[in-house]
């Protein structure tokens with residue numbers, strides 16, 4: 001009898017934990033933003049821009065393209081803003097600006 005109630009308690013706790021984890025995932029929304037970066041001339045430059053962006057708290061991923069003069073950044077909503085990302089790139093010594101069309105960064109080539 002004691003064992004059965006213990007098992008039920010364990011199951012209830014497990015269900016509760018799963019519920020909390022799922023609720024937690026819903027609150028963190030990942031956003032993507034494309035930034036235009038100018039002044040990069042080699043792989044060393046893209047590395048610096050990438051490091052600068054990944055150093056911003058809230059950023060989960062940063063990919064920098066030398067060919068496109070562009071950085072694609074994934075960040076958690078509410079933890080940072082595209083403006084902060086631009087400033088981080090500029091602090092690293094490069095020119096950076098936001099795309100004209102909203103946060104998503106319209107696909108223009």
Ligand SMILES: [Cu+2]
Pocket residue numbers: 040041042043044045046
């Ligand atoms: Cu370089």
